[in-house]
Amino acid sequence: MAYVKIATSRGVKTCGGFLIRDDMVLTAAHCNKEHLTVSLVVHDLRLWEWSRQEIPVRRRIPHPQYDINSLNNDVMLLQLARRARLSEWVGLIPLPSAWQGVCPGAMCSIAGWGRMSARRAKGSDVLREVDVAVLEDYVCLRNPDHIYRYYNTSTILCAGDPKEGKDSFKGDSGGPLVCGKTAQGIVSWGSLNSPPSPGCTPESPDSSPGSCRP
Structure with a gap:
C-alpha cells in the first residue's frame, strides 16, 4: 500500500x-x-x-x-524517482493475468486514509481496511444517483453493499481492490449518498471483463 x-x-x-x-x-x-x-x-x-x-x-x-x-x-x-527498497514491509502486489477476472459475490478488500463519514471533513490519520463484496453490474446501473449514468460494464466493477454501511470514501481513491492476493481494481468513485452506496473501481489493466476467477 x-x-x-x-x-x-x-x-x-x-x-x-x-x-x-x-x-x-x-x-x-x-x-x-x-x-x-x-x-x-x-x-x-x-x-x-x-x-x-x-x-x-x-x-x-x-x-x-x-x-x-x-x-x-x-x-x-x-x-x-528511485527504486523502492523491497523488504518484509514493502512488497509488490500482482495484477491479474489476461484470463483472470472477479465474479459477483467475491469478497475483496480496500484500504486507505480517506474520510470515515460524510460528516467528517478530514481523512483518517491511520490506514484502515474494509471488506467489500463485488456486486452485479445492475446494482450500480439501477442506482438512483445520477453519476452512475457513466457506468461502463466493460471497464468498471461495482463493489460495496449499501446494507453493510462500509465502503471507500474521499481520500481512498487510487487504492487497490484486493481479491485474494491480486489487485483486481482501483478505487475510483461512488455515491455520496448516506448510507453508503456501491463504489466503482476500474478493472486492472490486464484483466478481462468477461471472465471470472473461480
Whole structure:
C-alpha cells in the first residue's frame, strides 16, 4: 500500500496507490496533480516510522483514454524517482493475468486514509481496511444517483453493499481492490449518498471483463 501525497495551494490532499514494480505505483488518474510524493510503510500519518520510504514521483502516466467527466479509465502509473527498497514491509502486489477476472459475490478488500463519514471533513490519520463484496453490474446501473449514468460494464466493477454501511470514501481513491492476493481494481468513485452506496473501481489493466476467477 502506498500513500500518495498531493501538495496543492490549498494544502495537502490524499490518494492511495499500490506498488506493482519497485519503481512503479498504480493509482487513479483523477489523482494526477503536479506535486506528488509516494510514501511506503505508512500506518499512522502523524508518526514517522523508521522504515518509511518517501520517494518523489518522476513521471505521471495517466491512461490515454481517461475521461475527466465520466472518470472512465481512471488509471494512472507513477514512475518513482528511485527504486523502492523491497523488504518484509514493502512488497509488490500482482495484477491479474489476461484470463483472470472477479465474479459477483467475491469478497475483496480496500484500504486507505480517506474520510470515515460524510460528516467528517478530514481523512483518517491511520490506514484502515474494509471488506467489500463485488456486486452485479445492475446494482450500480439501477442506482438512483445520477453519476452512475457513466457506468461502463466493460471497464468498471461495482463493489460495496449499501446494507453493510462500509465502503471507500474521499481520500481512498487510487487504492487497490484486493481479491485474494491480486489487485483486481482501483478505487475510483461512488455515491455520496448516506448510507453508503456501491463504489466503482476500474478493472486492472490486464484483466478481462468477461471472465471470472473461480
